[in-house]
Amino acid sequence: MGGFLRRHKRVVPYLLLAPGLLWLAVFYVVPGIQMFMTSLWSGTLETGYEFALSNVSNYTQALQRFWPQFSRSILYGGAATLLTFAISYPLAYTIAFRGGRYKNLLLFLVVAPFFTSFLLRTVSWKIILGDTGILLGPLKDLGFLPEEFRLLATPIAVVAGITYNFLPFMTLPIYVSLEKIDKRLVEAAEDLFASSIGAFRRITFPLSLPGVFAGSLLTFIPAMGDYVNAELLGSPETTMIGNVIQNQFLTQNNYPTASALSFILMAGILISVGIYARLLGTDELTAGGV
């Protein structure tokens, strides 16, 4: 075997790629095709389904009916991504440059909440943000807030929940790209009389952009499809497209519409990521490697 590989070096990359490609084919491409076919069905669970290309109207109808939930998903996902960035960047910066011997401990703390289940972490926010909970209760008792004020069942709670849940996905990539920066570049800039803000703006930040790019994709994509936060922390006015897809699949057994919605969501994400990559000029960024 070893001899074979040495003689056919060109095969090696394909062999290494094979498990991943197989995985993608079986669990992404095949279900993807199946879902696409489903999205062009008409009929019901009881009468049976029929495939027809004319059922492309499933898509237009879904868009027409569910655009508020779609736009809400983009809005909440976008807001949460910006917020995670605003919180994560200073955090990652501090760990990377000021962490010292506590670096590993701090990194561990960033990931630590992930040892608990996603659902539990989200549900605990209900306790913290409860109408008379540990945060709002005392504030209301002291008269700082009106009795009917609430955070739960508002868009704020949903966006906050998503932000919290995806924080490490933003922090870690940014940390990695900051950590890699050659400190001598910053020193050189300062030797050339750049202010520390100037050095950050001209040297550190641009060099950390691959991390920002990776982090925002890792946050935005799942945040847009998330429905757990909206379900647990939201109200009827905060439902996202994920909630609609779940309802169509599991409650209504409306597989064609649910599949069409999933495809529209996928397309929407691809398009917005494409625009984003164009704006940031990712080809150059990823060439540098994350």
Next chain:
Amino acid sequence: MNETPPTNRGHLSRRRFVQGSALAGFATFLAACGRSATSVAPSVAPSSAPSAAPSAAASAAPTATVAPTPKPTMSAELNFANWTYYMDVDPNDETKFKTLEDFKAEYGTTVKYPENIDGNDSFIGTIRPQLVAGQDTGWDLIVVTDWMAARLIRLGWVEAMDLGNMPNVVANLQDVYKGVSWDATDDHHVPWQSGMTGLGYDEAKTGALTSLDALWDPKYKGKVIYLDEMRDTIGLTMLKLGLDPSKATVADCDAAVAEIKKATDAGIVRAFMGNKYAEELKSGNAVLSMAWSGDMVQALLDKPTLKFTIADEGGMLWTDNVLIPKAALHAYTAQVMIDFCYRPAIAAQIAAYVNYISPVKGAAEVLLAKDPDIANNPLIFPPPAILEKLHIFNGLNEADEKYFNDKFATVSGLG
């Protein structure tokens, strides 16, 4: 009193498991994808060939003349699919079920009883291909909620039972369960356990409530929860409007949805939830909710100021029913099993373990001697005055069901 936690009452209510069924539901979807579009045409074959079932009962029924034919024999095994926490666990051996052991002792039949139903759609998804093809599903008894029972009966996927084999069912079934719209002959289903849908509220915050109007009261703005089960929320709303949910029409649905929309537009409704509402009531995030009796049995123990009441306008009664799926191999034994569970002593034994309502007359009287706390709990044994106020939701045909679900999804924020 306080030192001894109520035994067997710490378990989860079975609706909690409905929510865990997301994965199973997705599996159903995948199964649906796997079928070719043409192979689905249902119901024609099974209903046109009623004698396809090689079951004991089926062979007994057609030959019945004036004199009763000899009793078919009991089978050695019986396959019974049910929800979790729906059968009494043997207090001496947690791996066994007392009622099933008793059945075996009397009839020699071993009951295979996996608690494998965790969602109506997801479970039926697992046996759909056999039902479509008119083949044995592997189950002799299954338990599904009213609306699913209605759907299965409508599709001709359920064996009729011979009530002659079931004297206890005939004698002991509570009257409120008789004559449902979706089982004209009343011999395709037998109620297993029921729950009531009514008002759950924190009396310390709201005072005593007797009317469904409270669910629309701006006083409780943002503190009211509606259920995410279409039949419960539409049903209670119809009662509020003075309509009869057991005869719900598309026009009634529109009226109810418009009424619900008033509450959501005014910000009165905080959320549409499954049984998570109980947590909201306990934490004080909500003061009033549409609520299920089984959950409230638990919640009342945790927070004594909580109350469950059936409003003056009425409440909903939903039932999980035991059915014999088409072509079941041991249909006669299955009927004997159902009848066994309708003996008041056995029903009492089950009721003492399950939080929900027993549909069996006489079970309360048996329990009165053994366990008066349970027998006197109006959430488990509602008195006749309450039972009279309960309504069973109309068995909808497929088109109407889709219409109702669709309108309800829209008003609950799901587009």
